[in-house]
Amino acid sequence: MLNIKLKSWIDGQSWFGETVRAVTKKKELPSVDFNDLAFKLATAENISETLPGVLKSLQWLINDLFPPAQHAELIILFSNPSTSETFMHHGLDKAPAAKLMQSLHHLFTVGKAPDASEMMVVDDLTIAPSRLFEHDNLTVWSLFLFHGAAPSAKQLKWKTASIETTLYKGLQAWYHNESKLKKALESERAMYAAELHDSLAQVLGYLRLKSLKLDKLCQQAEFSSLKPITEDLASYTQCAYHQTRELITSSRLTMQSDNLSQGVINSIKEFEHQSAIVFELDNRLPLNMLSPQQSMQMLYIVRESLSNIVRHSHATHARVVLLLKTSSLLQIHIEDNGTGINPEAARSDSFGLQIMKERADRIGATLMINNRPEGGTRVDLSLNLEANE
Structure with a gap:
């Protein structure tokens, strides 16, 4: 005769409760309000300050979700392949190594983006990527x-x-808000540019023609004292x-401010399009900080330099270089093969170079304008990122 003992099974809810108690017995998980974090992201005025x-x-x-042996860290990466720019944000006490950030930039922005479902090994670290959204x-x-x-x-x-759901909801809402704000600003700038064009620019255009005509009339001997x-x-x-x-052209710039x-x-x-000059761009900015x-x-300084090349240099070739000389030193070099510059011969009514230097001073940058030994002009603009934090 068989002696069969029936095993008593607990219901699913009781099993889940006991499992959770067993998992959290040693250490309670920290209380995190996911809705509050998503709201902070969605309403952020400066995402670079709020996201970290x-x-x-x-x-x-995360430190409580994974055992110390795994040592998990979270990084949010913004990738823009069209401009070769990568923005990385983290909440770590120590920033990731520069070599790792460079590798991630080349992997996610410069090269072909990886499959979001596959883990990969980068600089001896296992990385699990997940694409939150794309716009x-x-x-x-x-x-x-x-x-x-x-x-x-x-x-x-x-x-x-x-x-991931929290990050997706918060960042997605923030991006939509930023897009709406950007469109509103662009519309307002376009309106002001149109009003400036139809009012002040028209008046100045008329005065320019009349003042030139008056100046020519005063070349006659009888009006020489007015010359x-x-x-x-x-x-x-x-x-x-x-x-x-x-100013009208600048207000119509179609670019993100950052x-x-x-x-x-x-x-x-x-x-x-305004000249026959051949322009060359060497863009080596891996990160825009x-x-x-x-x-x-x-x-604005770059635009004024390019405008001077087109109007005054008589050059056939110009070169613009954007690079990070070191991890904290951003440099821009603009040079042409034209006639060069003579600061002593500058007109008293020419304020372009003065305004360029004032703009550099506003952000703590260094501006140098010199003649090239082989001919032409070279503009060097340097900004120490650490000194301006």
Whole structure:
């Protein structure tokens, strides 16, 4: 006769409760309000300041989700292949190594983006990438870095689902808000540019023609005593007209305020259409670490330099170089093969070089303008990023 003992089974809810208690018996998981973190991201005025704080809160949770042997870290990466720019954010006490950041830049921005479902090994670290969202030329990635043995893809997804959902909701909402704000600003700038063109620019254009005509009439002997006055009047009116036209053009710049590379590219295309000069661009900026104010001021200096080349240099070739000389020193070099510059011969009504130096001073940059030994002019613009933090 068989003696069969029936095993008593507990219901699913009781099993789940006991499992959770067993997992959290030694250490309670930190309390994280995911909705609050998503709201902070969605309403961020400066994502570069808000995102690291959110990631720091999530990093505390990650430290408890994974054992110390795995040593998991989270990085958010913004990739824009069209401008070769990468922005990385983290909530770690110590920033990732420069070599790792360079490798990630080449992997996610310069090269072909990896498969979001496959883990990879980069600089002795196991990295699990996940594409949060993609709009236009911008792709936002979450990267989990493991210094030790990495969990399985299923285990990782199960543990980090709430984290990724929070980041997706918050960053997606922030991006949509930024896009709306950008369109509103562009519309407002276009309106002001149109009003400036239809009012002040038209008046200055008329005064420019009349002042030139008056200056020519005063070349006659009977009006020779008025010649110095009419000459100054014609020169200053001409200068005011050109500056107004440049202001209109600048207000119509179609660039993100923090995207220096794209602004330079657009400017070179614009000035190429205005002349027969061959422009060459060497863009070696792996990361754009400039604030909107720094980026815009540097772009204005570049544009003024390009304008001077087109109007005054008589050059056939010009070269623009953007690079990070060191991890904290950004440099821009602009040179041409024209006639060069003579500072002593500059007109008293020419304010271009003075304005360029003032713009450099506003952001703590160094501006040098010199003649090239082989002929032409060289403009060197340097910005120490650490000194301007």
